[in-house]
Amino acid sequence: MPSTTRERILDAALELIQQRGFGGTAVTDIEERAGLSPGSGSFYRHFRSKEHVFGELFERELExxxxxxxxxxxxxxxxxxxxxxxxxxxxxxxxxxRIRPLITLLAREHGRFPELTGRIGDALLDRGIAEEADHLRRDLPGVSDDDDPHALLAVMVSALTGYHLSREFFGRPPADVDPARFAAALARLIAAPRPPS
Structure with missing residues (x-):
């Protein structure tokens, strides 16, 4: 199914803002990348401003x-x-x-759009940890409230994030430990039998 002009504009804006940042991306650049005539005003038939397209990008990538x-x-x-x-x-x-575009936007522009950054942090990090903690408590034998599943998930998310960022930044996993080995080692730590209280 062909993309709509609005989606093409969003895709173009995402690509350019990730490369150049918000301040380094002009509306005419977005129009050109989207296959529209630069300076024709086509952008403004779909978005009020560059800030508007940026907010819509956050919403789309969050969804x-x-x-x-x-x-x-x-x-x-x-x-x-x-x-x-x-x-x-x-x-x-x-x-x-898969959510790399959203993370890249956050990393580049978190200071410019703190309200969006806060919403994304709440939706992905805080609520994500709370949901996953509930699943961990229900799904993993031996995990109870005494194990502080929220803290356990915060450690797990931090380890996963650190591993992911290392691969992104250096172009290879830390110590060349592939994802399957990393996940197995982290699972052993999380699922290790706990001493009785």
Whole structure:
């Protein structure tokens, strides 16, 4: 299905803002990249301003991120719970790769649009951790409120984020540990039997 002019403008703006930043991207650049005549005003038939297109980009990319999260494997971790948890951790790494455009926008422009950054942080990080903590408590044998699942998830998200950013920044995983090995090691740490309280 061919994309609408509005979607082409959003795609062009996303690509350019990731490359050049918000301040380095002109409306005429967005029009040209979207296949429109630069300076024709076509942009303004769909968006009031560059700020408006930026806000719409955040909304679209946030919705895409939430769609990816809804597709995660759920339910009790049966059989070898560490293997099942490692699969879910690999899902999380794939998720981070899929939401790269949103993360790039946040990294480049968080100071310019603090209200959007706050909303994204709340939706992806805070609510994401709360939802995943609930799944972890329900799905992983032996995890209870005494284990502080929110803190456990904060550690897990930080480890996944650090691994993902290392791969992005250096072009290879830390110590050349591939994603499957990383996920298996993190799953062992998370699912390790806990001493009785």
């Amino acid at each position: 895409r991120a939430q769609q990816h999260r809804r597709a995660f494997e759920r339910g009790p971790l049966t059989g070898d719970s560490q293997d099942a948890l490692a699969r879910r951790l690999l899902q999380q790494l794939d998720y981070m790769a």
